[in-house]
């Protein structure tokens with residue numbers, strides 16, 4: 403990935419960051435880079451995720467998924483970082499695969515039943531992913547999926563791949579049933595695990611090029627340097643941090659490729675769960691170009707000056723011509739292609755924000771393929787770790803999510819939890835029709 407931060411400079415936008423401020427921040431980037439490299443060298447928790455390009459073994463992953471190589475559909479049962487990385491890869495590359503990748507990353511009963519009802523279970527592989535092995539939604543969905551396979555007379559043990567930690571209920575089940583399984587590498591938080599077996603099992607079952615994904619990530623890793631002016635990932639992380647410090651508390655991630663829609667969702671978890679700490683953090687918002695030009699841009703251009711817009715744009719894309727028309731007013735379209743229209747829309751929207759003095763950053767990819775995706779995922783993870791250093795927060799934990807998990811377990815009778823009692827003591831001011 404390449405990054406252009408020109409439209410985030412104070413000479414263009416407000417809030418904006420001046421060149422001088424970037425120069426001063428670059429001294430902190432040098433220190434942060436040293437810290438990150440030390441964390442990588444010692445395989446410290448979290449930093450270890452930035453070693454995945456050289457640690458992940460594509461052969462081991464392909465061997466493990468070989469029993470389900472005949473699948474027409476892949477049902478991934480996982481949530482958060484145990485689904486979004488894989489979904490980003492397989493949804494971005496869906497046009498290249500004959501395998502339909504479905505993600506059960508919620509417990510909405512009607513939706514789950516619809517998915518199970520429409521898939522050819524006898525030719526569907528099950529990919530169960532949970533780092534902790536204890537996540538209620540994932541385990542509940544897995545119990546439901548198993549039951550559905552059994553009712554359909556399909557042996558789920560023949561079609562299941564498990565990715566989890568070294569211990570926990572899912573590890574126990576996997577060992578007990580001798581299921582093909584892989585380990586979530588130690589020290590790699592869920593939202594930073596797309597380039598491990600967590601993201602790669604789905605990519606392998608869908609036939610994507612694991613080596614290309616990892617070498618794209620490795621190239622990004624090689625670009626990490628002690629200056630933001632030499633490292634796209636750090637340039638992005640520093641700019642986002644600097645803009646937040648100057649009032650842009652919202653970061654709208656707006657890829658100009660339908661295939662990158664899930665990437666924006668993955669970014670939202672990465673940015674929110676990593677940096678949302680100690681009262682700090684920039685709120686990630688998902689948007690999509692050109693679609694959200696017709697829903698969000700009014701606000702981004704004329705609303706409060708509290709947003710950074712982050713565009714992701716591929717330079718090359720498969721194209722489709724717009725047929726010529728005898729309607730004079732539409733002649734300008736008939737002479738173009740959809741890709742040219744989308745690129746013009748992107749450039750026009752980027753320029754429209756700059757013209758209104760609204761900060762935005764461009765993240766450039768050559769095209770949406772395995773190599774570039776690997777680089778994008780790694781680059782944004784490194785940008786996030788760098789931003790964590792600048793915010794001086796721990797980007798690798800997520801203690802605030804545990805309250806609701808305890809309350810849920812209490813409400814479902816799995817022991818006594820004070821959080822569950824608080825749920826029943828809700829303050830009410832009901833307004834009824």
Ligand SMILES: O=P(O)(O)OC[C@H]1O[C@](O)(CO)[C@@H](O)[C@@H]1O
Pocket residue numbers: 481482483484531532533534535536537540592593675800803
């Ligand atoms: O992989 P696991 O342990 O099932 O967790 C799933 C997700 O839930 C979280 O722990 C948040 O609840 C995320 O950090 C994680 O990606």
